Amino acid sequence: MNLKDIGEFGFIKRVTKDSIFNPSEIIVGIGDDCAVLPLDEKNYLLASCDMLIENVHFLKNKSTPYQIGYKSVAVNFSDIAAMGGYPTGVMISIGFPKENSLEEIEQVYQGISDICKKYNANIVGGDTVSTKDGLVINVSVFGKVKKEHLHLRSEAKIDDIVFTTGNLGDSAAGLEIVLNNDLLLEEQSKEKLLLKHYQPEPCLKEVELLNQARGLHALNDISDGLASEAREIAEASNVGIEIYEDKIPLSNEAKELALITKKNPLEWALYGGEDFQLVGTIHKDDFEKLNTTYEKVFNRSLYNIGKVTKEKGVFLIKDNQRTQLKAGGYNHFA
Amino acid sequence: MNLKDIGEFGFIKRVTKDSIFNPSEIIVGIGDDCAVLPLDEKNYLLASCDMLIENVHFLKNKSTPYQIGYKSVAVNFSDIAAMGGYPTGVMISIGFPKENSLEEIEQVYQGISDICKKYNANIVGGDTVSTKDGLVINVSVFGKVKKEHLHLRSEAKIDDIVFTTGNLGDSAAGLEIVLNNDLLLEEQSKEKLLLKHYQPEPCLKEVELLNQARGLHALNDISDGLASEAREIAEASNVGIEIYEDKIPLSNEAKELALITKKNPLEWALYGGEDFQLVGTIHKDDFEKLNTTYEKVFNRSLYNIGKVTKEKGVFLIKDNQRTQLKAGGYNHFA
Numbered sequence: 001m002n003l004k005d006i007g008e009f010g011f012i013k014r015v016t017k018d019s020i021f022n023p024s025e026i027i028v029g030i031g032d033d034c035a036v037l038p039l040d041e042k043n044y045l046l047a048s049c050d051m052l053i054e055n056v057h058f059l060k061n062k063s064t065p066y067q068i069g070y071k072s073v074a075v076n077f078s079d080i081a082a083m084g085g086y087p088t089g090v091m092i093s094i095g096f097p098k099e100n101s102l103e104e105i106e107q108v109y110q111g112i113s114d115i116c117k118k119y120n121a122n123i124v125g126g127d128t129v130s131t132k133d134g135l136v137i138n139v140s141v142f143g144k145v146k147k148e149h150l151h152l153r154s155e156a157k158i159d160d161i162v163f164t165t166g167n168l169g170d171s172a173a174g175l176e177i178v179l180n181n182d183l184l185l186e187e188q189s190k191e192k193l194l195l196k197h198y199q200p201e202p203c204l205k206e207v208e209l210l211n212q213a214r215g216l217h218a219l220n221d222i223s224d225g226l227a228s229e230a231r232e233i234a235e236a237s238n239v240g241i242e243i244y245e246d247k248i249p250l251s252n253e254a255k256e257l258a259l260i261t262k263k264n265p266l267e268w269a270l271y272g273g274e275d276f277q278l279v280g281t282i283h284k285d286d287f288e289k290l291n292t293t294y295e296k297v298f299n300r301s302l303y304n305i306g307k308v309t310k311e312k313g314v315f316l317i318k319d320n321q322r323t324q325l326k327a328g329g330y331n332h333f334a
Numbered sequence: 335m336n337l338k339d340i341g342e343f344g345f346i347k348r349v350t351k352d353s354i355f356n357p358s359e360i361i362v363g364i365g366d367d368c369a370v371l372p373l374d375e376k377n378y379l380l381a382s383c384d385m386l387i388e389n390v391h392f393l394k395n396k397s398t399p400y401q402i403g404y405k406s407v408a409v410n411f412s413d414i415a416a417m418g419g420y421p422t423g424v425m426i427s428i429g430f431p432k433e434n435s436l437e438e439i440e441q442v443y444q445g446i447s448d449i450c451k452k453y454n455a456n457i458v459g460g461d462t463v464s465t466k467d468g469l470v471i472n473v474s475v476f477g478k479v480k481k482e483h484l485h486l487r488s489e490a491k492i493d494d495i496v497f498t499t500g501n502l503g504d505s506a507a508g509l510e511i512v513l514n515n516d517l518l519l520e521e522q523s524k525e526k527l528l529l530k531h532y533q534p535e536p537c538l539k540e541v542e543l544l545n546q547a548r549g550l551h552a553l554n555d556i557s558d559g560l561a562s563e564a565r566e567i568a569e570a571s572n573v574g575i576e577i578y579e580d581k582i583p584l585s586n587e588a589k590e591l592a593l594i595t596k597k598n599p600l601e602w603a604l605y606g607g608e609d610f611q612l613v614g615t616i617h618k619d620d621f622e623k624l625n626t627t628y629e630k631v632f633n634r635s636l637y638n639i640g641k642v643t644k645e646k647g648v649f650l651i652k653d654n655q656r657t658q659l660k661a662g663g664y665n666h667f668a
C-alpha cells in the first residue's frame with residue numbers, strides 16, 4: 001500500500017484515529033483549518049502548521065527566496081483567519097544544504113519577518129538543520145480567537161448565503177503564466193497574477209470585520225479551490241451547497257489569460273487553489289448589512305456566490321442546470 | 335557566505351535579531367529550550383519544534399520507523415521538561431516520497447502516538463506532504479508550566495550545586511555501536527546502549543519531582559552534550575561552572591564499550607549529546623533533601639557533578655587541575 005492508493009486524506013484519517021489522550025487540553029482536534037486549544041476565559045488558542053518542500057511546493061528558479069518565506073507564513077496565517085482568529089506567533093524550521101548561500105536563506109527570513117511584522121506576530125522559535133539537497137520549511141503558527149468569534153467548517157445552516165471575500169482563480173492563473181512564460185498577456189496583468197500566486201495575502205483584516213457581523217456561521221480559507229472548500233463545509237455541516245456559476249468572481253486578468261490560453265477560468269477558481277480568500281456562510285438576512293460595511297471599509301464588495309441547502313452534495317448551478325461537483329473533480333467539470 | 339563559515343548558532347543569531355513585533359504575546363523568545371508565551375493566570379504556554387531529516391538525523395536502515403517517530407517527539411518533550419513543564423499537544427508535519435510504503439509511515443505514527451499517550455499529550459494537527467526523496471519530520475510541541483515552576487537557563491546562582499538526572503554518554507556510546515557493528519560487547523549491553531540512542535525517554539516524570547524542590551534554579555536538557563549545556567547555563571546566567579570529572583555519571587556499559595573501543599567515555603558524556611537527561615543548578619543547602627526524595631521515588635540518585643562559580647567559563651576539574659571546556663571543544667579535550 002502506498003499514498004497513491006489511498007490518497008493523502010485517506011492516509012491522514014488512518015493514522016490520526018488515535019490522537020486524543022488528554023481531552024481536557026483540546027477543544028477541536030484534527031479536521032479544521034487549525035486545532036483549537038483551551039487558552040483563557042475569553043479566548044481559545046489556535047495552532048496549525050504547513051511543510052513546504054523545494055521542487056514540490058515551490059521552484060527556487062521561479063519565485064524569489066523572499067516570496068518563498070512570505071508565502072510559507074501567509075498560508076498559515078490564512079488558516080488562522082479561517083477560524084476567525086489572529087496570529088500571535090510562529091515557529092520556523094528550515095532545512096537547507098550546508099553549501100547553500102546564506103544570503104538566500106536570509107532573504108527567506110526577511111519575507112517571514114516582514115509578514116510577521118505586518119500582522120503583529122512574533123517569531124518565537126524554530127530549528128535550523130542541514131539537508132542533503134533542497135530547501136525544506138515548516139511553519140507552525142499560533143493564534144488567538146475570542147470564543148464568540150470561533151468559526152468552524154461545521155457551522156453552516158440551511159438557507160445560509162455562501163459568500164467569498166474576493167476573486168478566485170488568480171493564483172492558478174499565475175501558475176499558468178509560470179508554466180508558459182511567453183504568453184501574450186500585458187506585462188502588468190502578468191505581474192498581478194504572478195504576485196497572487198507567489199505572495200498571497202491572508203484575509204486577516206477581512207476576518208476582523210466579518211467577526212463583527214451577525215449571523216456569520218461556517219468559514220474556510222480557499223487553499224485547495226472553491227469546490228474542495230465548499231465540500232469540506234458541506235460535509236462537516238451535514239448540508240449541501242449550491243454555487244451559482246455566473247456569480248463566481250473572476251478578475252479581468254484571469255479572464256483575459258483564459259481567452260489567450262483557451263482555458264476555462266472557472267476551473268482555476270473551482271480546482272486551482274491557493275487563492276487564500278475566505279469562503280463563508282451567513283444567515284441570509286445578515287449578508288446585505290455585512291456587505292455594506294465591508295464595501296465602506298475595503299472599497300470592494302463581498303460576493304454572494306451560492307446557498308446552503310438541505311439536500312447534500314455540492315452543486316454548480318448554470319441556467320437552472322445542476323452539476324454535481326465531485327471531490328477532486330477536475331475531470332468531471334465540463 | 336555559507337553555513338560552514340558562521341555556524342548554525344551564528345546564523346540563527348543573525349536572522350532572528352528582528353523577531354518580536356508584539357511584545358504582549360511573548361514572555362521568553364528565542365534562546366531557551368522553549369518559547370514561553372502568555373497563557374492564563376497560573377500558567378505559561380511552552381512551545382518548541384525540531385526538524386529531522388533522513389540521512390542527516392537518522393538512517394532508515396539503522397533505527398526502526400517506530401523509533402524514528404518515538405524519538406522525534408521525545409526530543410521535543412525533553413525541551414518541555416527542561417523548562418519545568420509538561421506537554422499537552424504536538425503537531426506533526428511529515429514528508430515522504432509518493433512511492434514510500436505506508437506501513438512504514440504508519441509505524442512512524444505508532445511511535446509518535448505511543449509516546450504521546452504515555453505522557454498525556456494530544457496529536458492536534460499536522461501536515462502530510464510528498465518529498466522527492468527521503469523522510470522529513472517536523473514536530474511542534476506545546477506544553478504548560480505553572481508560573482512558579484518555570485526554569486530558565488539564565489537562573490543559575492553562584493555557589494549552586496550543578497546536578498544531573500542520570501548517566502551521560504550512553505547515547506553517544508550507542509552511536510559508536512551503530513557505526514561499528516561487530517564490537518565484542520555483550521548483546522544485552524549493546525541493546526541497552528542502542529535503545530538509549532534510538533529511543534530516549536524525556537525526563538518528564540523527573541521534572542515533576544524537581545519542581546517540588548526548594549532552591550531549584552537553572553535547568554537544561556542535555557541534547558548537545560554536557561559541555562555545551564553547561565556553557566549555555568553559564569553564559570545565560572552570567573556565571574561560571576566547574577564540573578568534577580570523576581563525578582560525571584557513566585554507565586557500566588558505556589565504560590565497558592570505551593575499554594573495547596579505546597575511546598574516552600567522558601568525551602561521549604561531554605560532547606556526545608542526545609542523552610536527554612536534565613542538568614540543573616540548585617541552592618547548595620537544598621540538594622540533599624531533593625536527592626533523598628528523588629531516591630525514594632525513582633530508586634536511583636541525582637548526581638552532584640559540579641558547582642556554579644563567580645569566575646566565568648566552564649571548567650573541568652580533575653586532581654585539582656582546571657581545564658577550560660571550549661564551545662564545541664572536542665579537540666581541546668585531553
